[in-house]
Amino acid sequence: MSVTTRRALASAFLLFSLACGEGLPPDDAALPPDAVEETGTTESSLLFGILAGARIRAVENVYLRTGPSTSYASLRLVSIGEQATVVSETPSNGFYRVNVGGQVGWSHGDYWDQVPSLYVNGYALSKDQEKWLRWVAAKTVPRLTGTRAQRLDQAALVSWWAMKEGIWDLGPNRPNPSSNPQSFSICNTSTGDRVIWPLESCNNNGGPWQVGLSGVQVHYHSQASVENMARQLYAREGWSIAQVLDHTARTAGFAAGSVEHSTIVNTANLALRKSWLLRNHGVGFAIQYPQVHQQCVVQGLSWCYGGSHTWNPAYKFASSRAAMTTSVAHIRQHLSNLAP
Template identity: 40%
Template sequence: MKVSGFRSLLPFLLATALAACGPELDETPSVPAGELETNTAAVISGASRGSTVQVSATDGVNVRSGPGTTYGALVTVPYGKTATVLNATPSNGFYQVDYQGTVGWTHGDYWNVIAGLWVNGYQLNATQEKWVRWIGTYTVPKLLGTRNERLTKAARVAWWSLKEGVLDLPNPFPYSNCNYTTGDARIGPLEVCPSGRAWQVGISGVQVPNFSMATVQNTSASIHSTLTEAQVLGASASQAGYASGTSTYNSIVNSTGELRKSWLMRNHAVGVTLEETTVTYECVTNSFGWCYGTAWPTTARYAPNRAEALESMQELKAIMDGLAP
């Protein structure tokens, strides 16, 4: 399993200072109004909210500010690109979609419904799709901030976990990967990675050494204001597959120090909130080398370079927009 090594131990800016940073949108010129969008029998009829649609028009198709050609084009989506359906009830043959963060209306004649979820031109495998859907459905509502802020946080961390290979695991919640001097190794639920070493945990692949105990505890308390810390730890243990009352469950709930911190961070909402600050600083605002590459299959697909990594984040955000309540 891939791990970040020392890379995430670098300083990073606060998430609040970085919330406005994001990838630039496709600035492809819009298709003239008279050339497309003339039929009324939309071929994506039958799609539901969250469906993936792909451009079938070789010249691309406009996403407009409203359901008709009299509305201005926000962006022209190139042939073969995908978007997520937000409103499956057509108006004049137009459907509301999210294309890489641009939400607007597009005529259904120029799209096809395709199976699964697609990121950077690749269909997610069944396990990856399962966990992306899980994050969109269950994590986004738990995060703090506006809907747009919550979608951005979830999408950036889902991208990180996807390209790191964490979302290929049958159960990513107990994931714990330590970088020893001899290389990376998975460690058990009650083991602690040596001080100074990179240590990734949970579905977010968050680095334990990056955050102080106080920061983690305060983040957990702000997200789970109605729960005690022990209850948050118990929920994390249960989600990881350690049933209440078992020795491992009890050890997690009663843990101290770095082990306790790691299990608070394995809570999905806490982990995503923390890891988003690292991803934003290292991979969105800056271009640290470990963010991109082709040495690992998942990184080669979803983060071969900065431009495609940013596009992958935007596509995941569109997917989350169609999944989140």
């Protein structure tokens, strides 16, 4: 898919997409062959959620600049296929600080993609699976409660669930290439599951069916239990429920002051409020772990694994109980290596 097509999709579908390009400065008026103009979304659909230290690859020729906009001077033209290391995970106007062969500068995230390197159950993880697994290691494992071993157990099993459900990938559950699993939500209907937008609340069991990075099933959990978990996980910060919702909305890409952010923080719709608390990575993982453990590890229910699971990536990680056990062990080892 070309960058132009990705931009069109992002513009059409992402509620929080903002144009950030200012045009090329005078010194770039005569572009080298195949050079690109660095304009795109504020949060790159390719690098959203990327962490410092990740390896990335240029998907088109793109400039490395002295600062985070096209008004800054060009340090060099990076050729398609060249690799770099992310220096800072926080973008500015869609530009990331990166190290290309020892030269540090800024480059727009729309022209880079992550280089995957991890394997689970004999399969190479996709770039999105690896990106979010690294994110869980850095952000979610420290947020959970218990010993390090207990936190790794929780994160590994729920990560397996989310991966085999396809939530971390572009697939049936995420038909929009610009989708972000932090705001992911589906509604279960008589004709099957359908993706719903972040502020939409379906009528299935009083709200969305499955949400967030953890793929947690909303209707199994009461409002009180979800709010209690949120308070527990953010006790050291002393955050209120509104502050947890604020953090969750911003993590999902909705800036403070946006309509989406304001609605998430202030909604009186209890189903939407509960679903957004469960979209919080810590709350979602902590709440989902006992459910997945009981259904898949203890009971071995049909939807956990089996030969009928033919969709990608379920067949890789959930074709049998043995595949589940091996996959969870591999995921746990990766998390142990990556987490603080």
